[in-house]
Amino acid sequence: MxxxxxxxxxxxxxxxxxxxxxxxxxxxxxxxxxxxxxxxxxxxxxxxxxxxxxxxxxxxxxxxxxxxxxxxxxxxxxxxxxxxxxxxxxxxxxxxxxxxxxxxxxxxxxxxxxxxxxxxxxxxxxxxxxxxxxxxxxxxxEVVMMLANDVVRVALATTHLPLRAVADAITAPALERTLRITHAALRTDFGIAEPVIAVLGLNPHAGEGGHLGREEIDVIEPLLVRLRGEGLRLIGPVPADTAFLPARLSGFDAVVAMYHDQGLPVLKYSGFEQAVNLTLGxxxxxxxxxxxxxxxxxxxxxxxxxxxxxxxxxxxxxxxxxxxxxx
CATH class of the missing domain: 3.40.718.10 (Isopropylmalate Dehydrogenase)
Structure with a gap:
């Protein structure tokens, strides 16, 4: 060979x-x-x-x-x-x-x-x-940006957007594309047969039942229910402030963050020197x-x-x- x-x-x-x-x-x-x-x-x-x-x-x-x-x-x-x-x-x-x-x-x-x-x-x-x-x-x-180190893999639903534009960019078709590409890449590029993906909420406390925003109720949750019905192992929407606790991370193969600075500061803090940027898809x-x-x-x-x-x-x-x- x-x-x-x-x-x-x-x-x-x-x-x-x-x-x-x-x-x-x-x-x-x-x-x-x-x-x-x-x-x-x-x-x-x-x-x-x-x-x-x-x-x-x-x-x-x-x-x-x-x-x-x-x-x-x-x-x-x-x-x-x-x-x-x-x-x-x-x-x-x-x-x-x-x-x-x-x-x-x-x-x-x-x-x-x-x-x-x-x-x-x-x-x-x-x-x-x-x-x-x-x-x-x-x-x-179509591709997805993922950053990874030995501690965590973080894929991004949106990349270089101003915060003002992020909520409008979180649509069901766009998020579905991100999740499917991430799921496929975890299988083909990381050898994980049945990957478990944590999906972060957009708002604080994942919207607090609609009191802090409805994106989780109107967009994210219905999509996750539908994709779970196809066999994808998706956890969420998970509040971002607790998703990266070590005890929780041990149960995920990757995290999908809704925007750039929601997930990447944690990844870079956990091991910036060993972090890499992957283009999935x-x-x-x-x-x-x-x-x-x-x-x-x-x-x-x-x-x-x-x-x-x-x-x-x-x-x-x-x-x-x-x-x-x-x-």
Missing amino acids: TAIRLALVPGEPAGVGPELCVRLAQRPRDHDLVAFADADTLRAAADVLGLPLRLLPPDNPATQPGDLGLVVIPNPVRAAFGTPDPRNAPAVIGALRDAAAACLDGRFDGLVTGPVHKAVINEGGIPYSGTTELLAEQAGR LPYPRVAVDHGTALDLAGKGLADPSSLFAAADTCARMARLRRTLSA
């Missing part, structure tokens, strides 16, 4: 992504790793860290510490750590699109991505709301770091690689499980 192959995109070349990728290349691994990136930027990152880096053609197995396969995506402008240049935005987006296309056509088994600077990409003249949205559009799939596993470009640390060799390490390990594990299930 051929080794699992992962496509690796460092993200913003002026950020910590290239350094993290060089550190990742030093680790022993049982899968092949190929970066879609600018060669000079990776070499500069290796020099900053004082670590060996041998860039190999993408078809050469890169499984030894210090080896990294490379599909060259040249930056138009030499990257300066800590100072992003919008002229490099096409290369950043090109690397993401090319790596994702290679996953879609089966050349790679999964995609691992570093941090991207949204504002710089938009300043470069490329409309960009996020990598999750870019990959979903490219694959023609794609034809391939995609796992990203759960942090930004950290421009203030770039080029100094100080960035913590734990999240990228966790992302690569998680992506390889998911890809291996998908391969096993499809055999």
